[in-house]
Amino acid sequence: MQNIYESHILLVDDNVQLCGMVKGILQKEGFGHVEAVADCSACRRRCETAMPDLIILDIGLPDGDGFSLMNEIRARSNVPVLFLSARDEDSDRLLGLGLGADDYLTKPFLPRELVLRLSAILKRTYFPPGMQKETAADALLLGERTVDFGEGIVRDSAGQVWKLTAKEIIILRKLQENRGRIVTFDTLSQALWGDFYYGYENSLMVHIRRLREKIEETPSAPRFLTTVRGLGYKLEKE
């Protein structure tokens, strides 16, 4: 398997229309091998023939329940399983995840959410971060400037170099992990100083200011490292 789109996905749901819709959604996203079965026995037969790369499992099935089926599957294989069910009780969710499911999505669901969750599971399972190229993970492009985490420096296109402190690297790593999303003061402070971070807000602000001087063209009007008032900071996408 070269990429996640080559995965064999097995959908187990007794609602034929829903199966058709999910297949359509996944195929539209590029997943070429999506198969649907309507009950537990069909799923068992399919798994005996060849284990799929991911199973989307409903709980209420005509000849059994998804939890028992999940148990059977887990006894034989570590194939990732995503529960897709109308049952939204916490107890069901906890049971499903407790049995070793990789995710639990309740109906009704957003098609995009299903695709994102499914992609994340496949990436995590078959293409973990260690398998990706080191350079891609260790470099961060911010306009004309590049952050080299390996060397702990920021370099611009003219060759000018700024050295990053250990704290600045931690901040940048955290922001990079959540690029495009808000990272709260608490998350950053915890990454920098551990659980007992109360009272370090000013120190964090100082670190952010110094970091902006290194990664931003105009630190007073930051383009990448922006402040979200009252909440935290965000590393904007290109």
Place this chain on the structure above:
Amino acid sequence: MKSVLKIYRRYVLMACLLVVFVVFINLAAWIGYASIRIFGKQNGATNIESVKTGRYQVIADALVWTAEGYRLDETGYMILQDNHCAFALLLDGTGNVVWEWQKPAEIPERFSTGEIGAFSKWYLMDYPVGVWRYGEEGLLVIAYPKGSMVRYNPSWRRDELEAGIGYIGVFILFNMTLVFVLALLFGYRFYRSLKPVGEGIDALAEGKSVRLREKGLTQYLREKINQTSQLLEQQQKELARRDTARTEWIAGVSHDIRTPLSLIMGYADELATQETAQKAVRQKAEVIRTQSLTIKKLIEDLNLTSKLSYHMQPLRSERYVPAVWLRRTIALMHDGRAIPEDCELELAIEPKLEKLFISGDVQLLTRALQNLIGNCVRHNPGGCQIHVKAQTTETGFCLCIKDNGKGVPEKVQRILLSDEETGVDLSKNRQNRKGTDDTRTTPGREANAPNLSKNGQNRQETDGTKPIPDREAHSPNGPLDHAPHVMGLRVAKQIAIAHGGRLWFADKGREVWLSVETLPQDS
């Protein structure tokens, strides 16, 4: 139980007071009687004491020796008649009758010394008599009708009489102690008999079932308490059965809706993002998708509100820092596009709140906050500024979600307000689940909630805010009759109540306040 003990104490006290009262009354009556006896002779009372002490002397004086013999003047006769005397005699030194008045025939003319000694102490042929010394040797004898008096000549030893007076105090004290002890014993018996009845009433008040042994003094009461308990049990079972049926029905319906809604949402999404489709079709599909999301949220809220109403939503209490939770939740709402571009959301956290570390169901609280912010967004489709303010209270914190738009409509406020007028006490929910009686929450909440006076009425009058007390119920038409924003607010309110807090409005619905208290931690 305290009340029964109080009854017992009162009973003993009353018994003692009763004794004191009776003794006092007796004493008063005796004094009164003695006074009449003492002062009676002064106004001519006709008793033997007065005759002895006064009239005998007068009669003796009125009886004089004349040449014709002894003669009694008019005054003497008058006294004898007034005192209803039977007869009168005068004996000389040898016992011979020398004068008589109305002497019956059976009375002899002469008396021996022995006879004189006997009748002077007792009776003269059954006539009660009184005697008075007349001159040197004579004896005046006044007799009263037979059976009109009882003669009694007591005599005591002097030392015994003197000691007896001292014993009166001891006697009274002993009697009082005896009455007290008896009252205590009888009262205790009564208390023991009443105690299970009191315990039964207490248990009934706490909603527990009661089975008392139907015997003894309070048998009838016990029977009635047992009957009441059975009736209440039956009603509770019936209510629980109805509540469970309703919740399960809602859960079932919402479960069955989910799969069809998935199809609607899925295909609407496909159509909305299909580039080959016509623009108008895409727009319509977008509307279907948005409305499907609203239905999805409505189903979730309906399920949650039903569970919270009927105490079927377990609280997963965990320790959390409200300030951190607030920032994380709002950041996630930003990232999840829950806040549209045209809405500005500001968060202001009181510095003191940064240090607060309390317990609560974070998942439910997140839902409440999302509902409240989502409410502002929904009410202002053209965009608005939303300001979330958080500050500490005595035992928790409170949030103010304010927007510069339309605010919560008066009708919605009224619906939520009417909820608590007929509602079920949700604060019991928390107690039942946690087994605690968190009575300390109310003062703290009142004392710290900004712009709050001690009662809702005053608050409404003074600054126009509308308090929502800790009660919840469904509106008469049922929750589905109202728009999703009512459901969202109701859920937020229920979550606040489940956390010992409340929800209320201010500034014509533009401010929604939510207070939250710390929950006992899961063991």
